[in-house]
Amino acid sequence: MTWPEKRRLGGSAKEKKTLGEGLFRKCDGCDETLETDALAATFEVCPKCEHHHKLAPSRWRDLLLDDGKLEQWDANLVACDPLEFTDGKTYPQRLAAAQRNTGANDAIDTGLASIDGRPIAYGAFFFSFMGGSMGSVVGEKIARLFEGAKERRLPVVLLQASGGARMQEGILSLMQMAKAVAAQERHRGAGLPFLSVLLHPTTGGVAASFAFLGDVNIAEPRALIGFAGARVIETTIRQKLPEGFQRAEFLLEHGLVDRILARSQMRNEFSVLLSHLQAHTAREVG
Amino acid sequence: MASHVLPFEKPLAELLDRVAGLRAALGSDPSLRVELERLEAHAAVVARMLFSELTPWQKVQLSRHPKRPYTLDYIQHLISDFVELHGDRRFSEDAAIVAGLGRFGGRSVLVIGHQKGRAAKENVKRNFGMAQPEGYRKADRLYTIADRFQLPILSFVDTPGAYPGIGAEERGQSEAIGACLATLSRVGVPVITTIIGEGGSGGALALAVANRVHVLEYGTYAVISPEGCASILWKDGTKAPEAAERMRMTAPELLKLGVVDRIVCEPSGGAHRDAAATAALVGQAIEEALTELLPLSREELVNDRYARFRRLGTVRIAS
Numbered sequence: 001m002t003w004p005e006k007r008r009l010g011g012s013a014k015e016k017k018t019l020g021e022g023l024f025r026k027c028d029g030c031d032e033t034l035e036t037d038a039l040a041a042t043f044e045v046c047p048k049c050e051h052h053h054k055l056a057p058s059r060w061r062d063l064l065l066d067d068g069k070l071e072q073w074d075a076n077l078v079a080c081d082p083l084e085f086t087d088g089k090t091y092p093q094r095l096a097a098a099q100r101n102t103g104a105n106d107a108i109d110t111g112l113a114s115i116d117g118r119p120i121a122y123g124a125f126f127f128s129f130m131g132g133s134m135g136s137v138v139g140e141k142i143a144r145l146f147e148g149a150k151e152r153r154l155p156v157v158l159l160q161a162s163g164g165a166r167m168q169e170g171i172l173s174l175m176q177m178a179k180a181v182a183a184q185e186r187h188r189g190a191g192l193p194f195l196s197v198l199l200h201p202t203t204g205g206v207a208a209s210f211a212f213l214g215d216v217n218i219a220e221p222r223a224l225i226g227f228a229g230a231r232v233i234e235t236t237i238r239q240k241l242p243e244g245f246q247r248a249e250f251l252l253e254h255g256l257v258d259r260i261l262a263r264s265q266m267r268n269e270f271s272v273l274l275s276h277l278q279a280h281t282a283r284e285v286g
Numbered sequence: 287m288a289s290h291v292l293p294f295e296k297p298l299a300e301l302l303d304r305v306a307g308l309r310a311a312l313g314s315d316p317s318l319r320v321e322l323e324r325l326e327a328h329a330a331v332v333a334r335m336l337f338s339e340l341t342p343w344q345k346v347q348l349s350r351h352p353k354r355p356y357t358l359d360y361i362q363h364l365i366s367d368f369v370e371l372h373g374d375r376r377f378s379e380d381a382a383i384v385a386g387l388g389r390f391g392g393r394s395v396l397v398i399g400h401q402k403g404r405a406a407k408e409n410v411k412r413n414f415g416m417a418q419p420e421g422y423r424k425a426d427r428l429y430t431i432a433d434r435f436q437l438p439i440l441s442f443v444d445t446p447g448a449y450p451g452i453g454a455e456e457r458g459q460s461e462a463i464g465a466c467l468a469t470l471s472r473v474g475v476p477v478i479t480t481i482i483g484e485g486g487s488g489g490a491l492a493l494a495v496a497n498r499v500h501v502l503e504y505g506t507y508a509v510i511s512p513e514g515c516a517s518i519l520w521k522d523g524t525k526a527p528e529a530a531e532r533m534r535m536t537a538p539e540l541l542k543l544g545v546v547d548r549i550v551c552e553p554s555g556g557a558h559r560d561a562a563a564t565a566a567l568v569g570q571a572i573e574e575a576l577t578e579l580l581p582l583s584r585e586e587l588v589n590d591r592y593a594r595f596r597r598l599g600t601v602r603i604a605s
Contacts, residue, residue: 080600082543083534087519105604136599143596165487165509167518170533171545174487174509175598178495181464182471182592189472205509208448208488212461213468227459227488228450232514236450246455254456 027051043263052200052220052263057109057126060159064267065113070122072111074144079106079137083170091168098129106137107162110145115157116271118278121149124159127201132162134206135169139176142210146183153281155193155274156184160211164204177209184210193277195270198225198248198257216273217257218266219248225257290353290558294344298336298555301329333555340504343527345536346512348504349483350446353558355565356415357384357399357442360482363565364572365390365397373424377457380421382413382449383493385428390440391573396432398425398493399442399482415484416449419462422492426466433473438579440572441493443481446511448489463492470495471591474584478575480550480568481505482557497591498575499545501537502568503552507545508535544598548575 025036029051039046043063044053055063062068078095085091099105107129113122123145125132134142142158149156165173188194196214200223208227211217219225226246234241244250251257261269291299308322340348348354361368365388373379385398400417403409432439448459470477470492479496485507501507510518515533516525540546550571557564582590 076604077601078604080602082600083532085532087532136601139599140601167510167515169599170509171507171535171540172543172599174491174507175545175595177488178467178471178491179595179598181467182495182595185468185471186592188468205488207460208463209467210464212458213464226455227448227463228455233450233452233455237452241452245452250456254458256458256461 070111070113085168108138110141121154121156125161127161133166135166142180143183146187150187157195159197160202161199162206218259219257223248342530349506355561364569374420382417383421396437396439400445415445419457422462429469438476441479443490444483445486447486463488466492476579500548501546506535
């Protein structure tokens with residue numbers, strides 16, 4: 001299965017430290033020189049130190065979904081500029097640049113997919129699109145994801161990687177938190193499972209809305225996850241933050257996530273988890 | 287008192303000081319009445335002038351005015367038989383959020399709001415109205431009680447934001463706020479929020495998933511503080527006044543965006559000049575909203591709240 005946007009999205013070369021015409025890359029975790037192809041084969045996980053590098057949305061689909069296939073919902077939704085916001089560049093200019101660089105309309109893909117033949121409603125943030133920030137489009141697509149999943153009686157698997165609310169949409173971004181959680185709460189009330197997957201990084205308004213409300217919360221190794229940014233906390237309390245603060249392992253230790261899963265374990269474990277959470281519906285069906 | 291006067295308020299504050307002085311002297315010299323009345327009329331004109339052209343940044347300063355009425359002031363003026371309830375049943379009590387049961391217009395309600403402190407010592411206790419996860423877990427617990435016992439929820443928002451600290455992160459600040467949003471979205475009772483001062487981000491929203499959201503004339507509501515916005519955009523927190531302009535965080539802008547349903551006017555010179563009059567205006571607006579919402583069934587109330595937030599935001603179909 002090939003997807004036209006795959007190359008474009010996978011080729012965000014800017015964030016890679018390329019050596020020797022792109023054949024080799026240095027691991028961000030251990031500085032080891034690795035073959036780019038080998039790294040791609042392990043879904044950007046360093047075979048030496050298991051550092052999880054950023055993974056493009058199309059590769060996430062390859063990793064998790066049957067045939068890497070997502071039947072997209074609401075892909076044509078795009079942002080407006082309700083505040084006529086400018087900070088040197090206008091918001092429409094920033095949106096256009098992000099759209100050019102990522103090939104996506106906004107910071108999330110949602111739709112219908114399956115894992116091991118089990119149909120799911122799937123959503124995945126793009127951190128590369130304006131820091132995965134949640135404005136009206138992201139909020140609306142998440143609300144529709146949970147509403148659509150409720151209608152079809154499907155579980156939701158949502159991958160999050162976001163700096164939080166989108167400042168360019170101001171207070172309306174904050175409102176998306178309430179909107180998305182309200183939809184998620186209705187899905188929950190209908191007895192349907194929600195797997196919340198916290199990738200690097202998940203902070204601010206996305207963390208403080210649906211991210212921790214999963215029936216099962218799963219984090220990637222070493223992912224930065226938290227409410228407030230490190231700089232804000234340091235300025236407030238006037239002290240240095242401890243090593244490992246707000247990392248996935250810190251969250252597991254403090255009881256905030258259920259599991260830390262390496263990429264290689266995710267697909268299989270999601271499938272097992274969903275089989276348990278949907279055991280009663282399977283029985284009903286016969 | 288003098289230290290609590292904002293620079294742009296100064297001409298008014300001086301006039302009001304003279305009015306107060308004259309009034310005190312009136313007992314011994316009734317001939318001062320004419321002068322007093324003249325001065326009072328003049329003060330009213332000055333107040334109207336000064337407050338008719340406030341910049342967004344000046345409104346931000348008013349929303350944070352240290353003399354502004356806080357949640358407990360509204361409770362004192364509007365709520366009878368108030369019984370404060372404490373604690374999250376998990377870790378501790380958080381005095382940055384006050385909550386309890388009381389009577390509003392003869393009807394039992396849950397009252398909850400952020401609470402700032404008046405002086406240094408109280409501000410330590412109240413943490414400047416910045417709640418820890420325990421504050422939100424207390425809120426969540428009491429929302430459920432309100433739902434069980436059919437008590438309308440009246441909330442008062444006044445916080446710079448949820449507290450950003452090590453302990454707050456360790457104990458799940460994000461989860462605590464998210465859980466409040468979820469619980470408020472499902473309670474089958476009227477929820478009426480009044481933004482009485484600062485509406486700071488997620489920490490404010492955790493008390494504001496309401497059927498009706500009112501804002502005081504000089505209240506603000508934003509996704510981040512103007513200082514925070516300026517430091518992100520321009521790496522310079524002192525550009526907060528400029529950020530405040532762009533963020534559309536003042537009452538008229540919020541009404542235009544549909545984020546609030548009603549602006550409650552403040553008395554001449556701002557809420558801090560007359561807490562009792564402000565509370566009366568806030569109470570009247572709540573009373574009217576409650577009258578509209580009380581006939582609705584549990585399901586209708588939940589659906590009304592869902593629809594309210596569902597329509598917020600702007601998207602379009604790509605051409």
